[in-house]
Amino acid sequence: MNTARTLSDAEAAALYDLLNPWDPARHPGDAFHHALVMAADSVLDVGCGTGGMLHRAREAGHRGRLVGLDPDRAALDRARRRTDVEWVAGAACDAAWEREFDLATMVSHAFQCLVGDDEVRASLTAVRAALRDGGRFAFETRHPQVRAWEAWNASNAAEVVDACGRTLRIRHHVESVVGDVVTFTETTCDPVGTVLRSDRTRLRFLDVPTLDAFLTEAGFAVEARYGDWHHGPVTGTSREIVTIARRG
Template identity: 65%
Template sequence: MFSDADAAALYDVLNPWDPDGRPDDGFYFPFVMGAESVLDVGCGTGAMLRLARERGHRGRLVGLDPDRAALDRARRRSDITWVEGTAAQAPSGAGFVLATMNGHAFQCLITDHDVRSSLAAIHDALRPGGRFLFDTRHPQARAWENWTPANPDDMVEIVDAASRPLRYGHHVDSVVGDVVTLRGTVAQPDGTVLRVLHDDLRFLDVASLGRFLAAAGFDIEAQYGDWNREPITTSSREIITVARRR
């Protein structure tokens, strides 16, 4: 058996939060540490907020995620508020200084309704002038073309929290418009499949993101094409957005 709890623990193995060694985590962390109140939307197992508290953040930290098993891991730290729910259920009127949505979690908002309702809720959870920081993969980079067993860099061999050797890789099932449907397969070294994790990801371009943000009451303060804060170009792989609530 490979349970929901196992899948949540595997996420931490595959995605260790390391602002000192990973440029994406290092981009987010100063914003978090410099904000007196933070709402992490799609917080998963809560690694970012847990490390912020460990490193001395004394303000209000709230993690929001619909995955109960991930939140069970997050709740190992009790001095942070953990809320089960979607982005569209972000707490209205909460007055946060900063909202984050890292790890490309924004791409899990598939329909226009998902995007609009989520942005509206995040807007209402921020105080006037509060920032929303999030990232998406730039569609021009066509990242999904590398999510295949034919790509040796996509297949990783790891040992999970239960000391089991595992293999993890992806298969893309379809690309329809700007939505990519894929599977993440967890297997034993001999190929025996233990769990298949299904995902839909939406790849919005810069112009589409701008329209959604403007309609939700956000101004774009900055956008970058990589974690070194370089401008977005025709070769950028990321769209990293700092938006401000009007």
């Protein structure tokens, strides 16, 4: 929910790219997913956002079918700068394909935006239906044991210079932690502290047993599970739960 909108949706999408550039050469998580995408003939990126992953795949020579799905129209407008990728407006549960893809992805912790049980179930069902028999679904969630939200506070604010040359400051404030759902606000300010935009977000932090119960119910089998981007196991200190699940 947006409570301040001086910064437009289009400007917010551009700002996202500045703060989160997709770069497999610099970021191990990006490299992990990039390798999977490049090895698959057809890919559905659920929650594709501004399309960075699929843009890079095309630039790297991917010749197969690439489809990005996202409910954020401003992000999709930015993604559509490339016309050699299919861009579709909609949430994960809106995916209406039947056995068309070898790989589905949800990167950048997008899976955590699925908050309610019914939303998780409907989304997994739709993603599974979109995969061919034996197709794979790759995604990651932040491991709840690390309590990443405790670092989401004003002392860890980030600064970025936008396309207009403005220095903007982005800070976070956690409003509540109820069960495995964290509600927080991201606020963007100008150099003198004027609030330009404030967005409220809810993320779900599933543990491994709960996550796997949802996957099994939806008809997936866990093929691989990692606790980091270098294929290490999930341990008591892992920050990530990286999952590759196969359609059964």
